[in-house]
């Protein structure tokens with residue numbers, strides 16, 4: 001399954017415009033089997049030059065870049081955590097994603113109604129943050145009685161209860177779960193099981209007016225919440241994507257004429273990777289050289305599960321080489337001969353650029 005990013009924000013901030021631009025990129029997703037999933041789910045390729053280097057060694061039939069799945073989630077309104085509007089549906093869609101891109105309206109347009117009647121990025125970020133926090137607090141309120149019961153039955157469960165209570169305090173003081181100072185890996189796992197919405201990494205996207213894009217990009221934009229937003233004009237990106245589908249050269253000329261080197265979508269793909277703590281590992285065989293997206297810190301069986309759930313369930317080991325070694329030793333045979341092919345087990349934490357071959361036992365029955 002591809003890594004999935006939910007596009008969230010208030011209504012009329014440019015989410016669907018950005019989504020359409022992302023999924024319209026010419027040539028990228030076209031030959032990918034999962035490119036069209038649902039009307040509001042689309043897959044986008046992540047450019048990576050290392051794929052070509054691996055292909056020069058392996059000579060595969062095809063190269064498949066990492067895909068990031070974007071989900072255009074319905075606009076959120078105040079009270080969503082109580083089920084207002086499309087509230088519940090909205091929140092459950094977010095729960096299924098690995099990370100959030102939050103589109104924030106900076107553009108001014110009398111013809112496009114703002115739900116709160118004025119353009120105010122800080123207020124809007126606050127509104128969404130509050131809804132997500134309240135939804136998480138509701139999740140904890142439901143979980144605590146269950147954890148209490150479990151702790152009474154089995155004292156070993158007490159630490160899970162205490163972790164949840166500490167998280168409740170943290171959220172109650174207005175902090176997102178993402179910034180919670182985990183005391184241990186065990187606590188991280190216990191709290192992960194709650195699937196809190198504010199635990200997901202967020203990338204803020206400032207959707208600005210086309211005519212101020214260049215000037216805003218040349219200055220450092222003001223941080224919203226903990227970090228500065230990625231500046232984009234969703235409308236410009238939509239126009240560029242449409243133009244590029246017909247004539248890539250003309251699209252490039254339009255970019256140049258605005259003094260820009262690359263489209264906002266390419267910046268978004270790279271920034272999303274960086275800010276969301278994502279990385280790639282590779283598989284390289286005669287059929288295909290392929291990049292897969294995982295979060296930093298993921299272990300080998302979970303990485304295998306990105307390829308196929310059976311790989312995770314039946315995981316035995318992963319034959320692993322760093323990208324640099326794979327290139328230096330000219331591929332698998334060279335690595336084996338030099339004793340540089342590592343046999344990694346369940347606890348191995350996958351590193352960016354690892355070239356991996358998973359061994360697994362087929363599912364029983």
Ligand SMILES: Nc1nc2c(ncn2[C@@H]2O[C@H](COP(=O)(O)OP(=O)(O)O)[C@@H](O)[C@H]2O)c(=O)[nH]1
Nearest residue numbers: 011012013014015016017107109112208234235
């Ligand atoms: N002026 C201007 N309008 C935009 C921009 N981005 C989106 N819009 C318009 O805002 C309206 C709502 O956009 P949409 O993408 O559907 O918003 P969503 O509700 O967040 O999905 C549409 O009429 C868009 O054309 C922009 O950068 N500038």
Ligand SMILES: [Mg+2]
Nearest residue numbers: 015016074075
């Ligand atoms: Mg929309």
